Amino acid sequence: MASERTKELYKVLLSKGYPKEFCAEIAYKYMNTDYAATRMLGYLYRVSDPKLEDLADEMVAILSDRDRIIQKKEAEHAQAAISEMYRNGL
Numbered sequence: 001m002a003s004e005r006t007k008e009l010y011k012v013l014l015s016k017g018y019p020k021e022f023c024a025e026i027a028y029k030y031m032n033t034d035y036a037a038t039r040m041l042g043y044l045y046r047v048s049d050p051k052l053e054d055l056a057d058e059m060v061a062i063l064s065d066r067d068r069i070i071q072k073k074e075a076e077h078a079q080a081a082i083s084e085m086y087r088n089g090l
Helices: 004-015 020-030 034-046 052-088
Strands: none
Touching: 004 020, 004 034, 020 034, 020 052, 034 052
């Protein structure tokens, strides 16, 4: 089930006149986390009437940022496990 932020994103995209299928794809398939939806909403409130290509570019940038954050957290977790192993041994 979609979060309130995702639903809000879908409604904002529709209100800006983008095609319904495009709005659903962006909101429910790609920007389906609160983090991603909030970032996209921020973009939509800052930039007036972005073209479809610009909106898609922003979506890719947001997803790329999210992936980098996930990788950073995974690396931090792995480093913590290694440090724990060095401190306490196997």
